[in-house]
Amino acid sequence: MKKFSSLLHNLILTPSRNTKIKLLQDYFKKLDINRSYALAILSNQLSFQFIKASKLRELVYEQVDQHLFDYSYDYVGDLAETISLIWPTKKDGKSQNLSTLIENIKKIKKSKINTEFSKILSELSNNERWTLIKICTGGLRIGVSERLVKTALADLYDKSVNEIEEIWHGLEFPYENLFQWLKNETSKPKIDFKKLFHPMMLANPIDEEKDFIRLDANEFQAEYKWDGIRVQLMVSSKSVSLYSRTGDNISSAFPEIIETTKGDAVIDGELLVGRNFKPSGFNDLQQRLNRKKASKDLQKKFPVFIRAYDILFYKGKDLRKLSLVERRKYLEKFQKENKTNQIDLSFIINFSSWDELTKYKNNFHDDLNEGVMIKLKNSEYLPGRKKGYWYKWKKNPKLVDAILMYAQRGHGKRSSYYSDYTFGVWKESELVPIGKAYSGYTDKELLVLDKFIRNNTINKFGPVREVRKEIILEIAFDDVFLSKRHKSGVALRFPRIHRIRWDKPLKEILSIYDFKKEFNL
Amino acid sequence: MDFINHQLFIKDINVHIDPIFPKKTAIITHGHADHARFGHDHVIATRQTIDIMKIRYGDKCAKKFTPLRYGQKYSIKNFDFTLYPAGHILGSAQVLIEKNNHRLVITGDYKVGKDETCKNFKLVKCDTLITEATFGLPIFQHPDPKDEIQKLIQSVKINKHNCHIVGAYALGKAQRVMNLLRQQKYNETIYIHGSLEKLCQYYSKEKINIGKFEKVSSKDKSFYEGKIIIAPPSALKDRWSRRFPNPIICMASGWMTVKQRAKQQGIELPLVISDHSDWNELLDTIKKSKAKNILITHGQEDALVYYCKKQNLVSKPLSIQGRSDEEIE
Numbered sequence: 001m002k003k004f005s006s007l008l009h010n011l012i013l014t015p016s017r018n019t020k021i022k023l024l025q026d027y028f029k030k031l032d033i034n035r036s037y038a039l040a041i042l043s044n045q046l047s048f049q050f051i052k053a054s055k056l057r058e059l060v061y062e063q064v065d066q067h068l069f070d071y072s073y074d075y076v077g078d079l080a081e082t083i084s085l086i087w088p089t090k091k092d093g094k095s096q097n098l099s100t101l102i103e104n105i106k107k108i109k110k111s112k113i114n115t116e117f118s119k120i121l122s123e124l125s126n127n128e129r130w131t132l133i134k135i136c137t138g139g140l141r142i143g144v145s146e147r148l149v150k151t152a153l154a155d156l157y158d159k160s161v162n163e164i165e166e167i168w169h170g171l172e173f174p175y176e177n178l179f180q181w182l183k184n185e186t187s188k189p190k191i192d193f194k195k196l197f198h199p200m201m202l203a204n205p206i207d208e209e210k211d212f213i214r215l216d217a218n219e220f221q222a223e224y225k226w227d228g229i230r231v232q233l234m235v236s237s238k239s240v241s242l243y244s245r246t247g248d249n250i251s252s253a254f255p256e257i258i259e260t261t262k263g264d265a266v267i268d269g270e271l272l273v274g275r276n277f278k279p280s281g282f283n284d285l286q287q288r289l290n291r292k293k294a295s296k297d298l299q300k301k302f303p304v305f306i307r308a309y310d311i312l313f314y315k316g317k318d319l320r321k322l323s324l325v326e327r328r329k330y331l332e333k334f335q336k337e338n339k340t341n342q343i344d345l346s347f348i349i350n351f352s353s354w355d356e357l358t359k360y361k362n363n364f365h366d367d368l369n370e371g372v373m374i375k376l377k378n379s380e381y382l383p384g385r386k387k388g389y390w391y392k393w394k395k396n397p398k399l400v401d402a403i404l405m406y407a408q409r410g411h412g413k414r415s416s417y418y419s420d421y422t423f424g425v426w427k428e429s430e431l432v433p434i435g436k437a438y439s440g441y442t443d444k445e446l447l448v449l450d451k452f453i454r455n456n457t458i459n460k461f462g463p464v465r466e467v468r469k470e471i472i473l474e475i476a477f478d479d480v481f482l483s484k485r486h487k488s489g490v491a492l493r494f495p496r497i498h499r500i501r502w503d504k505p506l507k508e509i510l511s512i513y514d515f516k517k518e519f520n521l
Numbered sequence: 522m523d524f525i526n527h528q529l530f531i532k533d534i535n536v537h538i539d540p541i542f543p544k545k546t547a548i549i550t551h552g553h554a555d556h557a558r559f560g561h562d563h564v565i566a567t568r569q570t571i572d573i574m575k576i577r578y579g580d581k582c583a584k585k586f587t588p589l590r591y592g593q594k595y596s597i598k599n600f601d602f603t604l605y606p607a608g609h610i611l612g613s614a615q616v617l618i619e620k621n622n623h624r625l626v627i628t629g630d631y632k633v634g635k636d637e638t639c640k641n642f643k644l645v646k647c648d649t650l651i652t653e654a655t656f657g658l659p660i661f662q663h664p665d666p667k668d669e670i671q672k673l674i675q676s677v678k679i680n681k682h683n684c685h686i687v688g689a690y691a692l693g694k695a696q697r698v699m700n701l702l703r704q705q706k707y708n709e710t711i712y713i714h715g716s717l718e719k720l721c722q723y724y725s726k727e728k729i730n731i732g733k734f735e736k737v738s739s740k741d742k743s744f745y746e747g748k749i750i751i752a753p754p755s756a757l758k759d760r761w762s763r764r765f766p767n768p769i770i771c772m773a774s775g776w777m778t779v780k781q782r783a784k785q786q787g788i789e790l791p792l793v794i795s796d797h798s799d800w801n802e803l804l805d806t807i808k809k810s811k812a813k814n815i816l817i818t819h820g821q822e823d824a825l826v827y828y829c830k831k832q833n834l835v836s837k838p839l840s841i842q843g844r845s846d847e848e849i850e
Contacts, residue, residue, distance in 0.1 A: 069659075075660070
């Protein structure tokens with residue numbers, strides 16, 4: 001437990017990705033039952049039935065005065081940390097290893113949970129207690145993704161992270177088959193792929209300046225990029241299930257898909273809201289997201305369908321090693337055999353030069369697609385964001401000029417710079433913020449802005465600095481919506497700094513009214 | 522105790538304790554900027570506190586200075602003042618005020634734990650205690666500073682190609698970190714931010730063992746690999762720290778108890794080293810002082826007031842202007 005808790009402690013305090021990987025690798029050099037538990041915890045697959053946040057509060061009130069705890073919790077702002085710090089430690093507690101500890105906790109009977117779990121907490125050190133409570137309450141929030149853990153393991157044991165990704169969803173605690181394979185004692189674990197969520201193939205943004213010179217247009221085909229949510233549809237004679245990009249089963253939220261789909265295949269596509277295969281925008285789709293169930297009424301008002309991009313399995317046959325063009329034939333075959341009102345096919349754009357494709361990208365005036373996807377015709381279906389196969393090319397963004405109002409220090413590599421900016425437009429004689437951005441500028445622009453902010457602060461609100469209203473930023477964004485949550489009444493989708501407008505006087509900045517008019521709000 | 526108000530002002534004789542604006546007579550508990558200010562007519566303090574004020578603000582930062590030894594009585598009319606060691610930093614003092622057989626102690630900032638850089642805290646029995654409460658929450662239970670400084674030494678050993686920049690307040694904490702390193706047999710030169718230089722020289726002159734130190738200069742980046750650099754916390758976040766090779770950002774402070782705080786501030790190696798009393802020490806001091814009347818200043822008063830009331834002590838918070846900033850230690 002000591003080792004694992006100091007691993008978590010170090011991970012949470014380390015901003016650097018490489019250092020995190022190094023820390024993980026040091027820990028996973030040995031592969032034993034403790035590491036099995038660690039892997040389950042880091043990938044959020046371990047939980048205790050009886051011990052949740054409310055139970056922990058109950059227990060801590062038995063140990064310390066409730067008011068003193070509440071004062072402390074208010075100050076710290078994190079339940080696990082407050083309890084771990086305030087809990088009276090028994091100095092002579094013996095250190096247990098992670099697996100023994102967890103197995104002991106699992107064995108505790110519900111009727112004895114209070115005394116036995118309290119006893120365990122008392123015997124742990126501060127940091128171990130923090131770790132255990134984090135495990136109990138779930139969601140570690142230590143800045144380590146599942147992907148990072150897999151990357152660390154893959155690098156350490158000379159495997160590719162894609163191979164791990166591919167079998168990941170078919171693995172189960174205690175991951176013996178995974179560990180044996182990592183140690184080269186056995187071959188790669190055999191998984192029943194048909195029943196598994198398969199990590200999706202993702203695209204990289206295209207670099208207009210470099211890639212179009214480098215890449216041969218004839219080797220690629222394109223499709224429109226739709227602004228919905230990416231899904232994987234798994235259908236067999238026995239069942240139909242729908243998964244989100246992260247592998248969550250979202251079937252129950254979209255009964256119309258589940259009820260109507262037939263056949264035997266695994267399909268990759270985009271879930272959209274609309275009638276007769278006409279998508280009606282992301283705002284409508286949002287009405288259907290983050291819900292466990294969908295009422296008949298909701299299904300009627302915001303019907304969903306899937307625009308299919310790709311097919312991974314057809315009648316039990318693994319198609320992922322075939323080329324995109326070959327797979328498309330299977331996809332068309334599947335669709336012909338199992339026609340429904342809930343699945344259509346993504347349109348293929350054929351083109352012979354990048355200039356021609358540019359026309360497609362810009363001519364398509366419909367606001368509902370975000371640009372085009374450019375896919376290598378003979379690309380296999382590879383999990384993750386592999387370079388050189390699929391690219392996304394977004395439409396030119398929408399632009400607005402706004403005035404820099406507030407700034408905050410950034411994170412990660414920008415940590416010592418003022419790199420998070422809030423900007424606004426006029427509303428009568430005052431400025432109202434319309435968004436916040438922390439990317440898009442060049443390193444040089446960042447230095448200039450940082451210096452300006454340091455020398456022109458007129459007010460400080462905690463970490464936030466208000467600056468003299470002198471800098472005009474050209475903001476790029478994907479879309480704009482009305483929003484009741486913001487003072488200005490609008491919310492931008494993915495705003496970023498496009499450039500600094502040294503040339504423009506403050507007075508020429510739009511008012512919020514003109515801004516809304518310009519974007520038809 | 523009616524003779525002193527919530528601003529620590531004794532009206533009868535026009536004396537202030539640690540005033541933040543220029544006053545006629547000011548008794549100063551210690552040299553930190555939130556207690557010792559520029560421009561009083563008459564400053565009464567320990568010799569070291571006066572020296573420190575002169576280093577920071579110049580020889581003429583007050584018109585008149587009266588240095589007092591610990592335990593030496595100083596009277597103004599029918600008020601007797603005595604300074605006792607507070608164990609906070611070099612020269613820090615508690616103030617005992619006696620009037621008509623009533624004993625009132627203002628602790629100033631204090632810590633009970635051992636510290637080689639200053640005289641150790643002396644408990645003074647009294648009727649009224651005005652105590653600080655910087656760490657007045659039961660989550661604050663300071664670990665042994667030796668273990669904390671060992672974490673730094675171990676990290677330096679393991680990470681040979683990094684330099685360690687330790688954030689520490691320029692007066693007191695910086696020198697304590699240096700002294701703790703020496704206690705643990707770290708004998709390398711310690712590199713310091715320019716703003717620490719005069720104070721470090723003063724500590725050396727006062728025979729505090731902080732060992733060999735040198736101001737950071739624009740040497741080759743690689744020179745600082747494997748070295749320990751001490752800088753004020755404000756420099757950590759600043760561009761200043763970018764000149765060093767793969768810096769590991771450390772911070773020596775009682776606030777480092779809370780991981781989330783450390784993380785927010787971008788601290789990779791938190792060192793829980795405090796110059797204030799922790800929760801148990803605060804309670805212990807209150808108890809042993811035998812005071813029936815407890816006034817609480819500076820910091821997390823609520824929990825401590827609540828605790829005192831439960832012990833049937835008369836207690837209330839004193840909110841002194843300009844003393845709520847967490848950054849100040």
